[in-house]
Amino acid sequence: MKEEWIQKAYEIAKERYAAIGIDTDQVLEQLQDFHLSMHCWQADDVKGFEVQAGAMSGGIQSTGDFPGAARNIDELRADVLKAKSLIPGDHRLNLHEIYGDFQGKVVDRDEVTVEHFQSWIDWAKENHTLLDFNSSSFSHPKSGSLSLSNPDEGIRKFWIEHTKRCRDIANAMGEAQGDPCIMNLWVHDGCKDVSVNHALYRNLLKQSLDEIFEKEQPMMKDCIEGKVFGIGLESFTVGSHDFYTAYAAKYDKILTIDTGHYHPTESPADKVSAVLPFVKELMLHVSRPVRWDSDHVTIMDDPTQELFSEIVRAGALDRVHYGLDFFDGSINRIGAYVIGSRAAQKCMLRALLEPRELISKYELAGEGYKVLALMEEQKAMPWQAVYDMFCLKNNVPVGDAFIAEIEKYETEVTSKR
Numbered sequence: 001m002k003e004e005w006i007q008k009a010y011e012i013a014k015e016r017y018a019a020i021g022i023d024t025d026q027v028l029e030q031l032q033d034f035h036l037s038m039h040c041w042q043a044d045d046v047k048g049f050e051v052q053a054g055a056m057s058g059g060i061q062s063t064g065d066f067p068g069a070a071r072n073i074d075e076l077r078a079d080v081l082k083a084k085s086l087i088p089g090d091h092r093l094n095l096h097e098i099y100g101d102f103q104g105k106v107v108d109r110d111e112v113t114v115e116h117f118q119s120w121i122d123w124a125k126e127n128h129t130l131l132d133f134n135s136s137s138f139s140h141p142k143s144g145s146l147s148l149s150n151p152d153e154g155i156r157k158f159w160i161e162h163t164k165r166c167r168d169i170a171n172a173m174g175e176a177q178g179d180p181c182i183m184n185l186w187v188h189d190g191c192k193d194v195s196v197n198h199a200l201y202r203n204l205l206k207q208s209l210d211e212i213f214e215k216e217q218p219m220m221k222d223c224i225e226g227k228v229f230g231i232g233l234e235s236f237t238v239g240s241h242d243f244y245t246a247y248a249a250k251y252d253k254i255l256t257i258d259t260g261h262y263h264p265t266e267s268p269a270d271k272v273s274a275v276l277p278f279v280k281e282l283m284l285h286v287s288r289p290v291r292w293d294s295d296h297v298t299i300m301d302d303p304t305q306e307l308f309s310e311i312v313r314a315g316a317l318d319r320v321h322y323g324l325d326f327f328d329g330s331i332n333r334i335g336a337y338v339i340g341s342r343a344a345q346k347c348m349l350r351a352l353l354e355p356r357e358l359i360s361k362y363e364l365a366g367e368g369y370k371v372l373a374l375m376e377e378q379k380a381m382p383w384q385a386v387y388d389m390f391c392l393k394n395n396v397p398v399g400d401a402f403i404a405e406i407e408k409y410e411t412e413v414t415s416k417r
Contacts, residue, residue: 001388001398001399001401003392006385006388006389006392006398007389009382009385009388010024010385010386010388010389012382012385013381013382013383013385013386014386016381016382017353017381017386020355020358021355021357021358022353022355024353024386027349027352027353027386028386028389028390028393030317030352031089031345031348031349031352031390032089032090032390032394034089034322034345034348035089035090035091035092035130035322036087036089036091036092036322036323036324036341036344036345037091037092037093037094037132037182037321037322037323037324038080038083038084038091038092038093038094038324038337038341039094039323039324039325039326039327040076040080040093040094040095040096040099041096041099041327042324042326042327042328042333042336042337042340043069043070043075043076043079043080043333043337044069044070044071044076044333045062045064045069045327045329046060046062046096046139046327047069047098048096048098048099048136048139049072049073049098049099049100049101049102050098050100050102050107051102051104051105051106051107052106052108057138057139057140057143057232060138060188060230060231060293061231062295062327062328062329063294063328063329063330064328064329064330064331065329065330066329066330066331066332066333067414067415067417068332068333068410068413068414068415068417069329069333069417070333070417071417073099073101073119075417076099077123078413079333079334079337079414080093080337081127082334082409082413083334083337083338083341084129085396085405086334086338086396086397086402086405086406087337087338087341087342087345087396088342088345088390088391088393088394088396089345089390089394090128091129091341092129092130092131092132093124093129093130093131093132094131094132094133094134094184094323094324095117095120095131095132095133095134096133096134096135096136097109097112097133097134097135097136097162097166097169098136098139099120100112100116100117100120101116101117101118101119101120102116109136109140109158109159109162110158110159110161110162110165111165112162112165112166112169113165113168113169114168114169114172116169117169117172117173120173121172121173121176121177124173124176124177125176125177130177130179130181131173131177131181132170132181132182132183132184132323133166133169133170133173133181133182133183133184133220134166134183134184134185134186135162135163135166135183135184135185135186136162136166137159137162137163137186137187137188138188142155142158142159143188145188145189145190145191145192145232145233146189146190146201146238147159147187147188147189148160148163148187148189148204148205148208148209148212149187149189149201149202149204149205149208149238149239150189150204151197151200151201151204156204156208159187159208160208160211160212163185163208163212164211164212164215166183167183167212167215167217167220167222168217170182170183170217170220171217171218171219171220172219173219173220174217174218174219174220175219180219180220180221181219181220181221182220182221182223182254182283182321182323183220183221183222183223184223184224184225184256184283184285184323185209185212185222185223185224185225186224186225186227186239186256186258187205187238187239188227188230188233189201189205189233189237189238189239190229190230190233190234190235190236190237190238191233191235191236192232192233192234192235193235194235195235195236198236198238201238202238202243205238205239205243206247209224209247213251213253221254221281222253222254223253223254223255223256223283223321224239224244224247224248224253224254224255224256225239225244225255225256225258225261225283225285226239226240226241226242226243226244226245226256226261227239227240227241227258227261227293228240228241228261228262228263228293230293231292241261241262244256245275245278245279248275248278248279249275249278249279252279252280253279254279254280254281254282254283254321255275255279255281255282255283256282256283256284256285257271257272257282257283257284257285257307258284258285258287258293258325259284259285259286259287259288259289259303259304259307260285260287260288260289260292260293260294260295260325261285261293264289264291267303267306268303268307269303269306269307269309269310270310272307272310272311272314272316272320273310273313273314276314276316276319280319281319281320281321282316282319282320282321283320283321283323284307284320284321284322284323285323285324285325286298286304286307286322286323286324286325286326286340286344287324287325287326287340288301288304288326295325295326295327295328296326296328297326297328297331297336297339297340297343298324298326298339298340298341298343298344299339299340299343300343300346300347304343304344304347305347305350305351307347308344308347308348308350308351309347309350309351309354311351312348312351312352312354312356313351313354313356322344322348324340324341324344326340332406332410332414333414334406334409334410334414335403335406338402338406345387345390346383346387349383349386349387349390350378350383353378353381353383353386354375354378355374355378358374359371359374359375362374
C-alpha cells in the first residue's frame with residue numbers, strides 16, 4: 001500500500017474521530033504503550049526442549065501437523081524474532097519452564113535453576129525483549145491428574161519444589177531486565193469422573209500455594225489461573241475460578257483471565273469489572289475457544305473486542321497485563337503469531353477510539369437509544385486507517401503485506417526443517 005494513501009486515509013479518520021472528541025494522535029501513543037506478552041509455545045506446539053520430554057498430557061492438547069515447527073531453541077528464537085518484526089510495537093516474550101536451555105542434559109523439573117535460562121536472559125537483552133514466565137506441571141511422568149493437590153506427599157512436594165524454583169528464575173529474569181517478570185501458575189489438577197474428595201484436594205492446593213508463595217520475590221509478580229475443565233479431567237477442576245479468585249483477593253495475587261477457560265455462555269469481559277475492586281491487577285491469556293478451550297488463533301471476534309473494551313471502560317489500562325495463549329499447529333505458525341497479535345492490537349485500538357464519555361453521559365441520562373446508536377456507529381468508523389498508520393509508524397508491513405514476508409520465510413527457512 002502506498003504511503004501517501006495511508007497518510008490521506010489517516011487524515012480523514014483523524015477528522016472523523018475529532019468530531020466525536022477523540023484525538024487519534026493521542027490514541028496512537030497509547031497503543032504504542034500496549035505491550036503483548038507473546039507465548040513461545042505457538043512456535044513448536046507446546047513441546048519444549050526437555051531431553052526426557054514425553055507426549056503432551058495434563059488436560060491440554062495441540063492439534064495439527066503443519067510443516068515447519070521449531071525443533072530447537074535456535075529455531076524457536078528465530079521464529080519469534082521473525083514474528084515480532086511483522087507486529088507493530090514493542091512486545092514481551094512469555095516462556096514456559098520446559099523451554100529451558102538444557103544443553104542436551106536431563107534436568108528434572110524439581111532441579112531447574114536460573115542457569116538453564118541464562119541464555120534466554122542474554123538473548124532477551126540482546127534483542128530488547130522483556131521476559132515473562134510460567135511453571136510447567138503438565139506432560140511429565142509425575143503429572144497424572146493431580147500435581148499440587150496430590151494426596152501423595154512425594155508427588156506434591158515435587159511440584160512445590162518445581163514451582164518454587166520457577167519463582168526464583170522469574171525473579172532473576174526481573175532483576176536482569178530491570179522490570180518485574182510476570183509468572184503465571186496454572187495446574188491442570190482435576191478428575192475425569194465422579195469424585196468425593198473435592199475439599200481434600202482444594203485444601204491441599206491451598207497448602208501448596210501457601211508454601212510456594214512464602215518467599216518474597218521483589219522482581220517478579222505472581223499470577224494464578226483457573227479453568228472450567230481440562231481434556232481428560234472433565235468432571236472436576238481443583239483450581240476453579242471461584243478458588244483462585246478468592247485466593248487472589250485474600251493474598252494479593254494477580255488473577256489470570258484466560259478467555260478459553262470459561263463456560264461457553266460466560267463472558268470473560270464481564271469478569272474484569274467484577275474482580276477489579278478486589279484484586280490489584282489482572283493478567284489476560286487471550287485466545288479463541290471454539291466450543292471448548294481449543295486455543296484457536298485470536299481474531300477480532302465479539303468476545304475479544306468486549307474484553308478489551310471493558311478494560312478501557314473500567315479505566316484499568318495500568319492494572320492489566322496482556323498475554324497471548326493459543327497454539328495452532330494446523331496453519332503456518334508465524335502467520336498465527338502475526339494474525340493473533342494484530343487482532344489483539346486492533347481490538348485495543350477500537351476500545352481506545354470509543355467516545356466513552358459521551359456514551360456514558362447518554363446512558364446515565366437514560367437515553368438508551370443514543371447509547372445503542374453510537375456504539376453501532378463505532379463499528380463503521382475508519383479505525384483501520386488509524387491502525388494502518390500505526391503499522392507505518394512502526395515500520396512494519398501495512399494491511400496484508402505481511403503475508404508475502406511470511407511466505408518468503410516459509411520458503412527460505414521453515415520448509416527446510
